[in-house]
Amino acid sequence: MSDPRELYQQVILEHNKKPRNFGKLEACTHHADGQNPLCGDEIELTLLVQAGLVQDLKFQGHGCAISQASSSLMTTAVKGKPVAEAELMIEQFREMIRGTLDPAKDANILGKLSLFRGVKDLPSRVKCAVLPWVTLHAALKGEETASTE
């Protein structure tokens, strides 16, 4: 990538500016704090899981545009979906960032999330994009904390 706009696409910038599902669920069944120790980004994720569905989820925290937009887009992608589908998204998102899944060629359910594919070329920013997904994975497993380290 030679143009920063390939990374900082409009949708990412817009979600950074106006994050969706920002805040904390008062009544939640799952909760996890995620941390990227290297850069200090932090997110707190609260989920309401009922009858095998992620009925609702919210995030709050601070970090760069990549981690904020990734968190926001993740909540919109996962909300209302079966837990099994959320877990598949976690797996596919990580594969995309690792470069083992090309959303243009390989079958996937990532939809808009494929906006983040450019991150695979920026090793220093991979953890920013992955932080909310690592945190979601931890929350669904019943773990209270997650770290990108």
Next chain:
Amino acid sequence: MQTTTPLDIAKIREDFPILARPYKDRRLVYLDSAVSGLMPRAVNERIAYYQAFEHTNVHRGVSQLSQEATDRFEEAREKVRSFLNAPSNKQIIWTRGTTESINLVAQTYGRQHVHAGDEILLSAMEHHSNLVPWQLLAEERGAKLRVIPMNDAGELLLDNLEELITERTRILGVTQVSNVLGTINPVKEIIARAHAKGVPVLVDGAQAVPHMVVDVQDLDADFYVFSGHKLMGPTGIGVLYGKKEHLDAMPPWQGGGSMILSVSWEKTTFIGPPGKFEAGTPPIAQAIGLGAAIDYVRSLGLDLIAAHGHELLDYATARVRQIPGLRVIGEAKEKASVLSFVLEGVHPHDVGTILDYEGIVVRAGHHCAQPVMKRLNIPATTRASFACFNDRDDVDALVEGILKVKEIFG
């Protein structure tokens, strides 16, 4: 436009091969010397020559080769002694860097003197390297860390220093130049006031030595530490200077070869400083490289480097201040050439990433100084730092880059 200082920047730039490499298809704008200095060709060549033609282990054997390696290694120590104006080269101890120097002091002098209920006094703007080693010691000993506060501009509040130094204070640690804020602290005054109450002072000189002439005797520092790579030398080498009476009384740190007088199964006796603190084979090429870096810096003249740094800092500060939404972090009256800032609505990591696309290398993050970030209520900053090879074109590129960040983030 070139700077008006007497350094010939165009000529100096030719000394740094890395500045001629293409970076992101454009001129490399390196504004990150506070993280690590670039290495001039002379240093690189000196290290390569040593490795190719002079190398064997030092302080061992009877060969001429070993003697030559030892001579070159000890000559480098003498260069450091002269650079710091230390009384004797026996007071110059090689370490891996600033961090290791401070850990050495904490684990030898510190363990001897810090006990339950004692206090270690540090400034609010310390790098983690001058905080964590003391915190580990304090936890081990049941001692307490106390902090010299600072104001919002990033200046230490010293009016009540005598109240912070209590009869339980065993050591005071302070950085001469803040790596985040650029603040030059009045360490000579701090040392005098600490000594008046019988407290020794360790000065972290990592960010100071590239920018100013340091005289450890004039400062009356008990310990002074710095890293080679911030002074345009190689990584893996650092310096601990200590007053003779401290070094003589301190126990060895690591045990092994080179630091012993005699060894038997019953008892080992040790040689005096500096060898007592230099167990094992030292970083020989790196020490010689640091010596060459000192030669290089002195050939340019530290006074001229400092003047050039100030001129660029003033120019850069004036220019970035005109960017709407940009706030300079660290507005001390006395500053070295470090410029930290935050941009409204844009995280410093995003600023750093976009600047990198433009070929501009800066540091973005908490700068290993999380308590400083917390004190100023910011998560991170973007930091540009200036060295002898930077010019106004670099500053102009930075300003253009910041404007690009603003354009992208709307």
